[in-house]
Amino acid sequence: MTTETPVLNSDQQRHARVDRAMRIVLPVLTIVVALGIWEGLVRYYQVPKYLIPAPSVIAETLVKDGPSLMGSMWFTIKLTLLSLFFATVGGIILGSIFALSRTVEMCFFPFAVILQVTPVVAIAPLILIYVRDTFSALLICAWIVAFFPILSSTVIGLRSADHNLRDLFTLYRATPLQRLRYLLAPSALPYFMAALKIAGGLALIGAVVAEFVAGTAGQSTGLASRILESSFRNEIPRMFAALFLVSVVGIAIFLATSWLSRAVLGNWHESEVRREN
Amino acid sequence: MSTATAPTLINIDNVSKQYGSGLIAVRDMSLKIEQGQFVSFLGPSGCGKSTALRMIAGLTSVSTGQIRFGGEDHGPQDIGFVFQEPTLMPWATVFNNVYLPLRLAGVSRKKAEPRVEDALAQVGLSKFAKSYPRELSGGMKMRVSIARALVTRSRLLLMDEPFAALDEMTRFKLNNDVLRLWQEYNLTVIFVTHSVYESVYLSNRVVVMAARPGRVVSDIEIQAPYPRAENFRNTPEYANYCAVVSDALNETLDTGDINH
Structure with missing residues (x-):
C-alpha cells in the first residue's frame, strides 16, 4: 500500500x-x-535623432525628463490599476450573479457584449462629454475594455465545476456558501487567472487609448498624452522614452499577474505546474 | 457477514426512473438490502445500475415507487459514495480532500484531524496527507476517495464502478482493501460493477440487471465464507459461482427491448 x-x-x-x-x-x-x-x-x-533616436539618447531623455515622465507614468499606473480593480470586482460580482441565474444572464449579458464590441475610441468622446472629471472619464473607458474578459471567464469558470464533485457536495448537504467557497470558486480560479492576465494588458490599452482621446484636449497628464504632446513638438526621443515607460508598465502588469497565477495555481493546475522530465 | 435475521437497511419498493427524454433507466425495481450485506449490482452498460445507486444516494429522483431506509435514520449525511472517477478536488491536498465531508458538516479541523488521519491510515496513505492529487497514481487517488467516504463513519458505502479504470493488479489489491474495510467497519456495501469476477469475489449477493429498460433479472446469493483471500479466486467454488452469474448475465443480453 x-x-x-x-x-x-x-x-x-x-x-x-x-x-x-x-x-x-x-x-x-x-x-x-x-x-x-x-x-x-x-x-x-x-541617423538623426528626430527620425530614430539611439537607445543611449532615449536613456538620456529618460534621465533628463525623468521627474515629469515619472509623474505621467504614475498617472497611467493609477488609471490602469484602478480600472483593473473595478473590472475585477465588477466582473466577479456580476459573473457570480450570472452563474447563479440564467434569467439575469439572459437579461444583462447583451449589455456586456455591446460594451465589449463597441470600440472604446468611439465611446470615449461621449464619456468625456458626460463625465466632467477627466480622470473618472478615463477610468470608465479603461474599465469598459478590461471588464468583459473577467466577466465571461468568471461565468464559465463558476459553471465548470466537475459534476461528480457537485453531486458530492449535494450528498454532504453543503450550503450555497460552502459550495461557492470550497467548490465553485476554486474551479473558476484557472479561468479567472487567465482572464486577469488578459484584462491587465487590456486595462493599460484602455487607459492609453482613452488618454489619447482626452489628451487632444490637453486635459490629462498620462504617458499617452506625453507621447501625443511630444509628437506635436517633434521631440521623438521623448516619445520613445514615454513609449518605453508604457511598455515597462505593461511588462510589470504581465509579470505581476503571471506571478499571481503561479502562486494561486502552481500546486495543482496543469497550466502552472512545472513537470520534471 | 449478513444473517437471515439482519434488519433491512434499504427497502427499494417498485422503483422506476424515467428521464425527460422518455428513456426508462430503471423499471419496477424491488429489493431489500440487509444491514451488513455486500451487494453487487451487475449488468451491461445502460442497465440502470448506476442510476439505481444514485437513487439510493438521493442524487437522482425516483419517478415512481419508494426507497425507504429501515432501522436508523439514514439521511444523505450517513452515506459514503465512491464515484467511478476518484472525484478529488485538484486544488486541495489529500488531507483536505478527506476532510471535506467533515468540514461541510461543520466539524473543526482540530477535531477532524484524528478521524482524517485514521481514514488515511486505513487506506495506507498516511504519508501522503500533504500531497496533491496530481502527485498520486490512479490507485492512490481511488484510495483517497475511499478514505473520504469512510471519514464520516457512515455504515452505508455506495460504490459506482470504482475500479473500472484501474489495472488488474491494483484492482485486486483494492478489492481486498474494500473487503477488509467492510468487515472492520461493519459496513453495508452496494457495489456497482460490470465484472462477473469482481462481483463474485467481493459480494455475498449479486443482483444481475438487464438493459433497455433497466431491471433486475436475477438475485444470486454467494455463500462462500469470509474472509476471502486471493486464493479464493482459484477455487472450484469461485469458478462455479462465476459460471452461474455469467449465465444469468448472458440471459439478459437477449431480453432487451431496443426501442426503450
Whole structure:
C-alpha cells in the first residue's frame, strides 16, 4: 500500500536551477543584443535623432525628463490599476450573479457584449462629454475594455465545476456558501487567472487609448498624452522614452499577474505546474 | 457477514426512473438490502445500475415507487459514495480532500484531524496527507476517495464502478482493501460493477440487471465464507459461482427491448 515519494536527485536539481536562470538570462541577453544592434546601426548610418533616436539618447531623455515622465507614468499606473480593480470586482460580482441565474444572464449579458464590441475610441468622446472629471472619464473607458474578459471567464469558470464533485457536495448537504467557497470558486480560479492576465494588458490599452482621446484636449497628464504632446513638438526621443515607460508598465502588469497565477495555481493546475522530465 | 435475521437497511419498493427524454433507466425495481450485506449490482452498460445507486444516494429522483431506509435514520449525511472517477478536488491536498465531508458538516479541523488521519491510515496513505492529487497514481487517488467516504463513519458505502479504470493488479489489491474495510467497519456495501469476477469475489449477493429498460433479472446469493483471500479466486467454488452469474448475465443480453 506504500508508494515511493518522488525525490529530485542532485543532477535534476541542478538542471532545474539552470532552467530557471536561463528563463531570465536568455531574454535579457536577447534584448541587450537587439539594443546594441540598434545603437550601432543608428551611429553607423548617422541617423538623426528626430527620425530614430539611439537607445543611449532615449536613456538620456529618460534621465533628463525623468521627474515629469515619472509623474505621467504614475498617472497611467493609477488609471490602469484602478480600472483593473473595478473590472475585477465588477466582473466577479456580476459573473457570480450570472452563474447563479440564467434569467439575469439572459437579461444583462447583451449589455456586456455591446460594451465589449463597441470600440472604446468611439465611446470615449461621449464619456468625456458626460463625465466632467477627466480622470473618472478615463477610468470608465479603461474599465469598459478590461471588464468583459473577467466577466465571461468568471461565468464559465463558476459553471465548470466537475459534476461528480457537485453531486458530492449535494450528498454532504453543503450550503450555497460552502459550495461557492470550497467548490465553485476554486474551479473558476484557472479561468479567472487567465482572464486577469488578459484584462491587465487590456486595462493599460484602455487607459492609453482613452488618454489619447482626452489628451487632444490637453486635459490629462498620462504617458499617452506625453507621447501625443511630444509628437506635436517633434521631440521623438521623448516619445520613445514615454513609449518605453508604457511598455515597462505593461511588462510589470504581465509579470505581476503571471506571478499571481503561479502562486494561486502552481500546486495543482496543469497550466502552472512545472513537470520534471 | 449478513444473517437471515439482519434488519433491512434499504427497502427499494417498485422503483422506476424515467428521464425527460422518455428513456426508462430503471423499471419496477424491488429489493431489500440487509444491514451488513455486500451487494453487487451487475449488468451491461445502460442497465440502470448506476442510476439505481444514485437513487439510493438521493442524487437522482425516483419517478415512481419508494426507497425507504429501515432501522436508523439514514439521511444523505450517513452515506459514503465512491464515484467511478476518484472525484478529488485538484486544488486541495489529500488531507483536505478527506476532510471535506467533515468540514461541510461543520466539524473543526482540530477535531477532524484524528478521524482524517485514521481514514488515511486505513487506506495506507498516511504519508501522503500533504500531497496533491496530481502527485498520486490512479490507485492512490481511488484510495483517497475511499478514505473520504469512510471519514464520516457512515455504515452505508455506495460504490459506482470504482475500479473500472484501474489495472488488474491494483484492482485486486483494492478489492481486498474494500473487503477488509467492510468487515472492520461493519459496513453495508452496494457495489456497482460490470465484472462477473469482481462481483463474485467481493459480494455475498449479486443482483444481475438487464438493459433497455433497466431491471433486475436475477438475485444470486454467494455463500462462500469470509474472509476471502486471493486464493479464493482459484477455487472450484469461485469458478462455479462465476459460471452461474455469467449465465444469468448472458440471459439478459437477449431480453432487451431496443426501442426503450
